[in-house]
Amino acid sequence: MTEMSTPGGVGKRASRPKTAKAAATIYDIAELAGVNPSTVSRALSKPGRVSAKTQQKIMDAAEELNYQVNIFARALPTGRTQTVGLIVSDITNPAFFDIIRGAETAASARNYTLMLAESTESADHELTAARRMLTTVDALILASPRLADEDIQQLAAKKPVVVTNRRVDGVGSVVADTEAGVADAVRHLADMGHKSIAYVAGPERSWMSTRRWETIKARCEWHGIAVSTVASGAPTVEGGRHAAAAVRGGAATAVFCYNDLMAIGLMRELQSAGIRIPAELSILGFDNIFGSDFTTPPLSTIKSPLHELGVAALTMVLDESSGEAVQGSGSTLSTELILRGSTGAVPEA
Amino acid sequence: MTEMSTPGGVGKRASRPKTAKAAATIYDIAELAGVNPSTVSRALSKPGRVSAKTQQKIMDAAEELNYQVNIFARALPTGRTQTVGLIVSDITNPAFFDIIRGAETAASARNYTLMLAESTESADHELTAARRMLTTVDALILASPRLADEDIQQLAAKKPVVVTNRRVDGVGSVVADTEAGVADAVRHLADMGHKSIAYVAGPERSWMSTRRWETIKARCEWHGIAVSTVASGAPTVEGGRHAAAAVRGGAATAVFCYNDLMAIGLMRELQSAGIRIPAELSILGFDNIFGSDFTTPPLSTIKSPLHELGVAALTMVLDESSGEAVQGSGSTLSTELILRGSTGAVPEA
DNA sequence: TTGTACGCGTTATCAG
DNA sequence: CTGATAACGCGTACAA
Numbered sequence: 058m059t060e061m062s063t064p065g066g067v068g069k070r071a072s073r074p075k076t077a078k079a080a081a082t083i084y085d086i087a088e089l090a091g092v093n094p095s096t097v098s099r100a101l102s103k104p105g106r107v108s109a110k111t112q113q114k115i116m117d118a119a120e121e122l123n124y125q126v127n128i129f130a131r132a133l134p135t136g137r138t139q140t141v142g143l144i145v146s147d148i149t150n151p152a153f154f155d156i157i158r159g160a161e162t163a164a165s166a167r168n169y170t171l172m173l174a175e176s177t178e179s180a181d182h183e184l185t186a187a188r189r190m191l192t193t194v195d196a197l198i199l200a201s202p203r204l205a206d207e208d209i210q211q212l213a214a215k216k217p218v219v220v221t222n223r224r225v226d227g228v229g230s231v232v233a234d235t236e237a238g239v240a241d242a243v244r245h246l247a248d249m250g251h252k253s254i255a256y257v258a259g260p261e262r263s264w265m266s267t268r269r270w271e272t273i274k275a276r277c278e279w280h281g282i283a284v285s286t287v288a289s290g291a292p293t294v295e296g297g298r299h300a301a302a303a304v305r306g307g308a309a310t311a312v313f314c315y316n317d318l319m320a321i322g323l324m325r326e327l328q329s330a331g332i333r334i335p336a337e338l339s340i341l342g343f344d345n346i347f348g349s350d351f352t353t354p355p356l357s358t359i360k361s362p363l364h365e366l367g368v369a370a371l372t373m374v375l376d377e378s379s380g381e382a383v384q385g386s387g388s389t390l391s392t393e394l395i396l397r398g399s400t401g402a403v404p405e406a
Numbered sequence: 407m408t409e410m411s412t413p414g415g416v417g418k419r420a421s422r423p424k425t426a427k428a429a430a431t432i433y434d435i436a437e438l439a440g441v442n443p444s445t446v447s448r449a450l451s452k453p454g455r456v457s458a459k460t461q462q463k464i465m466d467a468a469e470e471l472n473y474q475v476n477i478f479a480r481a482l483p484t485g486r487t488q489t490v491g492l493i494v495s496d497i498t499n500p501a502f503f504d505i506i507r508g509a510e511t512a513a514s515a516r517n518y519t520l521m522l523a524e525s526t527e528s529a530d531h532e533l534t535a536a537r538r539m540l541t542t543v544d545a546l547i548l549a550s551p552r553l554a555d556e557d558i559q560q561l562a563a564k565k566p567v568v569v570t571n572r573r574v575d576g577v578g579s580v581v582a583d584t585e586a587g588v589a590d591a592v593r594h595l596a597d598m599g600h601k602s603i604a605y606v607a608g609p610e611r612s613w614m615s616t617r618r619w620e621t622i623k624a625r626c627e628w629h630g631i632a633v634s635t636v637a638s639g640a641p642t643v644e645g646g647r648h649a650a651a652a653v654r655g656g657a658a659t660a661v662f663c664y665n666d667l668m669a670i671g672l673m674r675e676l677q678s679a680g681i682r683i684p685a686e687l688s689i690l691g692f693d694n695i696f697g698s699d700f701t702t703p704p705l706s707t708i709k710s711p712l713h714e715l716g717v718a719a720l721t722m723v724l725d726e727s728s729g730e731a732v733q734g735s736g737s738t739l740s741t742e743l744i745l746r747g748s749t750g751a752v753p754e755a
Numbered sequence: 756t757t758g759t760a761c762g763c764g765t766t767a768t769c770a771g
Numbered sequence: 772c773t774g775a776t777a778a779c780g781c782g783t784a785c786a787a
Binding site for chain 1 (some may be wrong): 429471474475476477478479481482487489497498500503504506507509511514519520521522523535537538539670674685696697700701704723
């Protein structure tokens with residue numbers, strides 16, 4: 058408890074001292090260095106435009122005064138703010154956390170800061186948040202947006218925009234390719250003797266959900282396995298639980314869920330109804346989120362490179378912002394099958 | 407796949423159209439409404455200072471022009487930016503999920519946006535991030551900071567600062583009181599016959615870790631139960647695993663871990679060594695994070711009101727920012743024991 | 756109630 | 772290479 062300084066606790070205290078002298082400006086530096094403010098500006102923003110001597114004097118003065126650019130003043134003439142916005146649909150969904158972290162790390166490394174907003178799974182909120190942010194940030198990342206293509210394109214017409222896990226014509230995007238992971242997964246299931254597979258879908262408007270379904274269907278057909286889809290719900294643990302009844306009613310011996318959250322919910326609901334996983338049913342999720350290996354049995358899943366997704370999105374959107382990249386380019390990262398305990402051989406008839 | 411517009415994919419596309427006419431300013435509105443720009447400014451910032459008629463004309467014009475304040479231009483004269491910073495030590499720690507969300511929700515409701523940064527458990531990074539943010543935001547929230555008191559106080563001398571789960575003299579704080587939850591937990595353990603309890607500590611510099619330890623110790627002494635502490639480590643699943651050896655070496659029949667992450671790691675490591683939980687050892691965590699009920703057995707834990715913590719921190723820091731609250735006030739939220747499967751009766755000697 | 760004029764800290768465009 | 776000066780968009784004393 059060494060960090061608790063005053064025994065009494067949290068008493069009142071004089072308000073913010075005036076002693077915090079107003080932050081130094083380029084004028085202060087100019088005066089101290091004996092040059093013109095505009096020279097200071099040049100020295101600080103684009104080194105090389107002033108003589109080495111002056112440059113040094115200015116740097117010293119800046120150091121001494123503990124100078125920090127006022128990004129707002131800078132933003133006025135330039136329009137650039139050194140911030141990038143990130144909008145996610147659900148902050149508490151662990152799948153987004155590595156994306157956020159990836160983006161934050163990459164931003165920080167480039168001396169940008171991240172502005173975060175949440176759309177709470179609502180297209181309206183998303184659009185509002187996006188518009189508000191757009192006036193402030195240099196670039197915007199939309200993580201698995203629920204917006205219509207036109208809205209996104211409209212946004213992208215004003216500032217660099219990159220979407221993750223979705224493709225929108227003319228807009229930069231970074232997506233985790235389901236192909237590799239799903240191919241491995243279906244092959245594995247086929248090897249284990251499964252003949253009928255189901256897919257528990259995600260939100261209606263999720264590009265990624267239909268993408269995953271298409272891929273699964275294609276691979277299953279290739280292997281001559283029957284496929285079906287079951288009623289979609291919220292992409293949450295609760296949503297997964299709701300799907301349990303439909304899954305039990307079907308003939309599938311293995312089921313893919315739109316994401317790990319749903320897979321976990323489904324598994325737990327089934328288990329509490331006495332069904333043994335994977336003995337009686339195999340379950341697979343997508344993403345490999347935190348906690349997906351905590352369950353019993355641990356969840357088999359198709360891992361998305363979440364962190365890399367965040368890094369890539371930020372990199373792309375900033376490159377675009379600085380004109381280094383083509384607007385509307387697309388990047389694809391690969392997925393990977395993680396076999397754990399929730400998948401097994403088809404049950405004996 | 408309805409959202410995929412162009413079959414070909416992501417081809418090139420003309421660069422950002424110039425048609426995106428420069429954003430409307432109050433001058434544009436003034437012209438359209440036939441008034442002076444300063445009147446527009448007044449109408450938009452503090453309604454009531456202009457006649458209802460003019461007000462209406464201005465609102466209409468603003469609407470028509472799709473006007474959005476330029477917060478940077480506004481920030482220059484006022485110094486206020488409508489943003490608040492939030493620094494967490496580890497974005498991927500689920501314990502912060504709900505804090506972040508609480509803060510974001512509350513911020514959004516007050517028309518503020520959240521700027522997020524991560525310190526990656528390093529006091530240096532934290533200070534750097536904090537300083538950088540401080541020039542930009544109206545107020546700053548430090549979630550479980552690793553900084554020294556003096557650094558935090560210095561920060562707080564410049565802008566409103568609130569810390570969570572820590573007390574710093576003269577600085578606003580919101581903490582989850584461990585008292586209630588721990589009291590219940592220890593009583594429960596006592597009822598179950600436990601006579602020796604251990605605490606797996608968190609990071610050395612964590613105020614909350616020593617706080618939890620003090621509370622546990624006090625309650626155990628009250629019940630006449632022996633207490634000990636075991637080597638601390640990183641507050642992660644991995645850190646919990648590392649503590650397994652020390653825990654096995656001790657005499658405790660029940661152990662509290664600094665947080666759920668560690669508790670989960672400890673439990674899994676022990677289980678893989680063949681120890682049955684809770685038959686041979688009872689385990690308790692703190693926080694009740696996402697996933698803590700996924701384990702087998704599900705983790706008993708002392709729940710922190712994470713979301714409320716985030717809301718309270720944001721509310722307090724903004725109140726302070728607008729002069730409504732005393733700087734350095736403290737708020738305490740209660741904790742609650744969640745009994746699940748990882749705790750049970752003391753093993754038969 | 757409304758208009759005038761100036762300042763906020765920086766960058767950019769000119770001269771010199 | 773450097774200095775003066777005009778924006779950038781908005782808030783706000785002050786005057787009308």
